[in-house]
Amino acid sequence: MGEVPGPDRPHVQEVKPVSEITSPSVSIREPSLSDTLARFAAAAIQTLGPDKVDGPANDLLSDTLHREPADHVILRPGSTADVQAALELARSHGQSVHPYSTGRNWGYGTSYPADDRTRVLLDLSGMNRILAFDATLGIVTVEPGVRQGDLAAFLADRGAPFITPTTGAGPSPSLIGNALERGYGLTPIGDHFGAIMGIEAVLADGTVYRSPFMPEAPDGPQPVYKYGTGPYIDGVFSQAGNAVVTRMTLRLAPKPQRIETFYFIVRDDAHLEACIDAIRYMLLESGMPISGINFVNGSRMQAQVGGNGTMSVAKWFGTGVLFGDKEMVKASRACVRRALKGLVRRVFFLNEDRLALARKAYGVLRKTGRGAALEPFLVNSENLLGILGGQPSEFGMPLAYAKNPGGMPDKGLDPARDGCGLLWYVPIVPMRGEDARRYANMVGRICGKYGFDDMITFSSLSPTAFDSTVPLIFDPTKEGSANAMACLRDLIEEGRREGFHPYRYHGRTMDLATACQPTFWDTAARVKSALDPDHLISPGRYTAPNDAA
Template sequence: MPSACSSDSVNDSRQPGSPRAGEAIDRWRRLLGAEGVDGPEAAQQRYGACTTGLSRRIAGALRPASRDEIVELLAIARECARPLYPISTGRNWGYGTALPVIDDCTIVDLSGLGAIRTIDADLGLFEVEPGVTQGALHQYLQTRKLPFMVPTTGAGPDASLLGNALERGYGITPTADHFAAVTRIEAVLADGRVYRPALSELGAELADHAFKWGLGPYLDGLFTQSGFGIVTSMTLALARRPEVVEAFYFAVPDAGAFEDVAMAVRGTLQDLGSVAGSVNLMNRHRVLSMTAPYDHSCVGSDGLLTDAAVADMGRRYRVDPWMGMGALYGPRDVVAAARKLVRRRLARPTRRLVFMTGGRARVLESISRRALGRSHGIPAMLSRIRSSLDILEGRPDRVAHGLLYWRRGGADLSTVTDPARAGVGLLWYAPLVPFKPDLMARYVRTCTQVLRAHSMEPLITLSTLSDRCVDSSVPLLFDPAVPGDVERAHRCYDALVEAGRELGCMPYRLHVGAMAGFTRSDQTFWDLAARVDSALDPGRILSPGRYAPVSGR
């Protein structure tokens, strides 16, 4: 596997200084106006910052405002042989931010396409364009008093819904798998044609929005984790806001009981089905990164907090070796019955099992602030619980950003909204782990060993995608300003991938520097992906290298 820090360039005819590059920029400016086009220097300044520590040479940037403009700018790209890299809002932090996979691409910034359309409120069907963020959809629903939940993620209110779904991202609201909520996609192909599913072509528009699988081969999925087209809209089937959303929190005092707790969580999900949302299991380090200041005076010779320091912080902040969080959704009587089942399943292997609603958390936070002051630990803890409940209830929040600034002394998340611009170093390692408690325990041990070997604090979360599979999210935090830190982080990522491969646990998505290492193989899967790409885009102008081999290698 090649180094994740490497980059591939396209052939010389596509370099930014080639004659056709200048011609393309001039023609795009006539199409979009001067304010809608950046040359290389301006594009580098606007889009070049990235939490991964990677850099790419950016040939320019385009900001269309409509699908028709996308069709026209693609025609220019084809004629001038200019590779394009579409982004939704460019907030793919930890995976590449706004960077293309390879050098010398022109970014197509789709954040200007921000329309939300109610297809059918009775059916909970809403169409969104690439620039629609979690916060924008929440505001849209609130303003119109529509009783639906935003499919939130930890990325927060400024991140694109469409971009996350196309990466097959997930959250912890009732529809954890965000692409599962996508019922219909429209896209512009490399040749300028507009893709619409078969039912729409036949005039059955509402049926097309309402039924995910449509008629004939299922092609919508081809546009996820690929460069097969520029997706201009998707329909989301939103979860209706239930009568009750009740979170539950629990602690695991003995790390040796991890497998028993995992088994109990799996049994809970099997029993409750859709009443239970995703459950998060977080190790002590991960919870402390969101609740306690980083104590640089307690760092050992390996550059990490000592075990004694972590144990002491755990006692002071009441953070056990593992902590868990989940949620129940439904009518009041259904949630009450589910609460009893959760107690029965989790009472023995856990402690401090607490159930909390958003209203109760807000009241307790207000009372504790008046009694103890804002700076006291208890109001701060209740504030974080209230923020986590907001996310569980489908209200976007930046609370998860806190861990990114842990070693830097924290940040005001109301004003520091872009980790890349703030100079944060972040890579996400996100492997899929089959829901087998013994395998999960081996994964945790292996992951911890690899992280420590590379002087990375082991911040580990396991999020249930179903009762069959979990995803682990592991942030690799580093300082891009420190010489050698970027390379260390990428070596750690590569080592985690190899160690996970031996366990059968591989990432469900990749950062832009890792894609080449997965797609260089001669496996039938990647060969077929390359053939589909070549058939749709023979000039290879759309997202070269994105989950596909780069032409000519």
Template sequence: MNSTAIASALAEWATILDESGVIAAGAAKFGASTTGAKRTIPAVLRPANQEQVASVLQVAQRWRVAVYPVSTGNNWGYGSANPVEDDCVILDLSRLDRISEFDAEMGVVTVEPGVTQGALREFLDRHDGNYLVPVTGAGPTCSILGNALERGYGITPITDHFAAVTKIEAILPDGTLYRTSLSELGGEEVDGLFKWGVGPYLDGLFSQGNFGVVVKMTIALAPAPETVTAFFFSTKDDAKLEALVPTVRAVLRALGGSVVAINLLNSQRMLSMMTPFPEDRAVDGVLPADEVKSLANSHGVPAWSGVGAIYASKEVARAARRTLRRLLGPVTDRLVFINRRKVGVARSLSRVLPPRLATRVRGMADTLSGALEIMHGAPNDVALALAYWRSGTLPQPGQPKNPARDGCGLIWFAPLVPIRGGDVRRYINMIERICPQYGVNPLITLTTVNDRCFDSTVPLLFDRRDPDATARANECYRALYDAGQKEGFLPYRLNIDAMGTLNSGGSAFSRLASQLKAAVDPNYILAPGRYVPRIKRSEV
């Protein structure tokens, strides 16, 4: 990047933003990332409203300085706040944190990029909003808007978070305001109630794209049901997996209105939530199969565990429990139902138990309580502890977890897998074959995103202090991607170092995306390299 151009742009940005709005010295600290990625970041800009965002982009166009927007920068395992390419100025949107509209009757809310899962929960509680926040395991400090744009998902209704988006406002790379067609025609209210608008559906360009900076988003919220009942099931026999997988599909099809998602977790993933990493038992960072089996036996961890929730009235919930027993009974060893009342009973019981048993029961109750709160649409950072299993320093109690800041090494591999027993087995074999070759333990979760497809999240955990371990983890991701491409298991989202995989072979998809990008951003100043490859001059 031309140093004169960046200096000139910074001088103009300093007149647009307040004192805290331009960070040049110390900008590199924004590049802390669990993936080990390192980028050259000339500055960080912190606008306070959408008018400032528009002015920032106009200056960027004038001086042809690339900018990279982030909502809160807490994109753990995918690059955190780092841009795809070097020399991009970070556009930190966390100060745009207003909840501008809430229709309690219709269940729609309009948020800016800096609105976090925790902030939305607090807002709904203050305004008697009897709705569920679309939570994820990433924690209360993560952006609602950013997760939806990345097409994130959760275990609560509505599981597909971009599916809940009804309306978008964005600043285009030239600084002009984009609004959806119905809003432009004067139908702002109905626009927030109906996803598709009228005419070509252009909002999708802003999801996993770099066509504009989304400054407002309206989302539909799922109403809180009369009851939320978690169910947990397990099988000790790994050979039952092929029978369990189609049963999960059958459950979703039979109970689709009340059971919206199910997680399957292998024994190593469960152990990561129950015990510190046993470094003394590892060989080159990997737990041998006999050690995994020994640990699993000592902690009572089965080969596969499952979890889901019933969202329904009391009457429907009773019927759903009967259906779950009928369907899951033949392929599982254990099926239990848990709600807040039962967790409370367990905590009360722990007060009269012997100390060692009491500690174990309280720990179990705390874990279950954290899981239940997420199912109730109340975010917490219970699941975020996973990032610290191999490295990183846990913050003091009461302080929010921040895996990037705290030194954790984590890269997510998140491929899509058909809900078929044979396909899942092929996929499991692939993960278990490749990960240990690179010093990575194969921790596997399979989450249903519909009744046809799992998304599997495999955390590549490593010691970020060790450059060799960091390099091996990134090599592991590439090996998994290449093997998955051959087997048909490709990720639904990419980290910043994997964006180039979409630019292979000059596909029609890449050409069209690049041509659209060139039309709205000919100088490529907005998030260059993010999902959309640069167009070649021969293709203009």
């Protein structure tokens, strides 16, 4: 027994070892992701204002691929200073951010980040000012939210004789977003990244980078020379997550006296190699003022315009664009015909004068009830000539709705919002007949394996290279999306073994993008680490998976 405490002996309670103590378990609740995002959103409202913050919510984003619901917060900065504040706020709350211009990157991930752990988005569409325009040189400075349609309207209002750099994605995509992704078109300046004269960008630490000749003031003298002085650095902000671009100066092409398209139909697939060689001759050797040529297989053409009439027998269909004064364009017609002699029955040429005659013929035929056959030709020709002249159009976008025709609105098309399934395979193919044949055979074999049509387009990027676009169109269910992504990954891997490397990648395939050329990607990772050591901006975007952690 223990001793009885006395007046000179205080009572001392026996202390048990910790291992012998039994007490009710106490759980310490870790903050959930929802709690963390809610606190971040509250802080963002205090910093940026309630009109510039959405979420957290799990229905803020849409895509052309099935995605499981996930909470996101969208910040909508209105200025470069807002972007700086947003980055500092994200850093202080341990959040990474993914910026996008207008969120129209359909088929490549739309506005979703490459890394699912990134839950904060910077929507730059509210930064939509055209800051400066030189009406003599055709130099324009824009913010990320300026769309192709905005610039086209701006130029039209001023009667400015310059061409908006259009694509086939309609009027709503961002000029800056498309240029940074190295988009292209058939207008005279087809390389949209090549048209960049200078940029302004906010680095991860809040520093504002500007190209050597880019003025600090938005309305200052615009750069007229792309490279400036010293190392060319602007390229590290293309297809990368190294900064948030907030301003860009672009060079526009002047409108020529004549824009003329030519069409030709190839009825025998055996002529593929010879046609590719003829296209290369026209672009590389002939000296003709051709801005570009699209060469489309029958499967793609029928999906685009239907399979009735002449198109039902087309194995390949070509479209080229001539720019210049009337005499130069007229002289080029004979050269085009000679290049394609023996391969096609006829080459069709179309310009505004001939289109006006077609409109008159349509008006007469419509009165007699016989205009229906001419109407599709007239509509498609008007839209194509409009795009080539700098007027963006949605006429090519219904292709994305092939599995969802009931979801297509009359205008304002948005395949992600409207529930379409779409992925793009976009490799570079050398402009040689034998390479085009190997490529077409490979695409047909792999697409058939997964149940897709091999809808192939060869678009000239230069006199020596095509970008081929192959759309995978599907029902965006979980199963349909998985099958489409498996097909895309198979195309990428097999294509690279054949020497056909994509010029850009979907956000879900960044592991494939960085799986070859290790020295190149290690160098890119070093640049990323130098500019953004904490991977604050778009982690996982064009970086190897282990570099994005």
